[in-house]
Amino acid sequence: MARRAPGLPAQPSVTSLRAGGALPLGFDAAARFTYDGSFDGLLSVLLTCWQLRRWPEAIAPEGAAQGGLFSETHSVPTDEAQARRVWEGLLRHMPGEARTNLYKTFLSERPDRELLIFRYVQLAIQAAGQDISENFADDTVRTVAEINKQLFREKHRMEAFVRFERTQDGLFHASIEPDFDVLPLIAEHFTKRYADQRWLIFDRRRRYGLYYDLQRTDVVSFDRAVEAVAAGGSAVSAAVLDEREPLFQVLWQAYFDHVNIPERKNVKLHRRHMPKRYWRYLTEKQPRERQFRPIANKNNTAAG
Known part of the structure; x- marks a missing residue:
């Protein structure tokens, strides 16, 4: 079941009717709607609401919907x-x-x-051509704006925190577990930035990924066997990694340690910009096989 976005307070119902329980103008009755869970499916529901003149009391994916005692349900x-x-x-x-x-x-x-989106669209239609996107006095507009701020932050973090591992066949693989479904939002960034290599970014939480084959980026899903491995263990088995991958990881960790300035360490600021929940997928945050040792001062070396 979908989760409430972290950090956002509970909002008043977006399906609340007019004073006295009256339906908004243009609607004859209230009803519940179910769909397949896709965005195209939701847009199909919006059109059905307007065609049937039914105000949505609830819109939910099939299997997650709860029936009402008095309202009709449309699939x-x-x-x-x-x-x-x-x-x-x-x-x-x-x-x-x-x-x-x-x-x-x-x-x-x-x-x-789903109800937020329907209500926002309905407000825009009622505004008769006026842009409502900055009408923050309205709960629905304000909530949509807050959600988009969070999506922007998560998208930016994924673009910064993805770490690839090279497999034996030259595929660069990365696993992520974002709070929101941001893969569609980061596809363009990685397609442009890594256009010269094959890569796969897999969302463990949602069990699908983005695959780039040097020509185009596609959404890919996996069978249950692959999903079980992805859900329970490491991102990629060591048996399929390129033999040079451990060296690449050591080099990246060494670079990270060398550019770090211990005297300016600020743990609180660091965790704000790089939340700890992302660390499990960051190469620089994994245990070191070899302890970092600063390069010896050249003058001291010469003197010795």
Whole structure:
């Protein structure tokens, strides 16, 4: 089940109706909706809400939805063509950046993300062409803005903290476990930065990854056997690593130790910029096989 984004306070229900329990204008009844959990599926739900004139009391992935005693439930199939129509149509009611922020809100995996997105779109439609993205007096707009700040920080950290290991067949592999589903957001960065090598970035928590084959970057999933290994042990078995990989790791650790200035050590600041939950995947944070020794002073060496 999706988790509430860490650090965000619980927000009031975004499905609250008008005073006295009245439905918003343009809607005839309330209903519950289920979908396949994809973003295209959610866009299909939004279109269905407007077509049926049903205000969503709840929107949830299939299998996670809870039935209501008095409201009807609609299972909405994903229609990619209709989803594309909705996605393109959103630009008539909001700027491109605001539309992108809705997709990032979906990637936050908050349990109320679907209702937040619906409510935000509904507010934009009611605004009749006015940009609502800075109307922070509204709870929904403010919550979406806060979510996007957190997604931006997590994306930036993943771009900085990914550490690759080279396998025997020349593939560079990295494992991550971000708080949010940020793989779609970092794909462009790594495709441009590492365009001359094959690489795979695997999200352990969500069991899928990004694979670049020197031509394009694709989303890939794995069978259950691979998932079991990824969930329980090291990122890559030592048997499949390039024989030079341990040397590469030692060299990187040595570089990290040499550029460090012990006299300016600030643990609190360091953990703020590099939270400890990421350390398990950082080469420089692993135990040293050889203790670091500063280079001997040249003058002392000459004197000796």
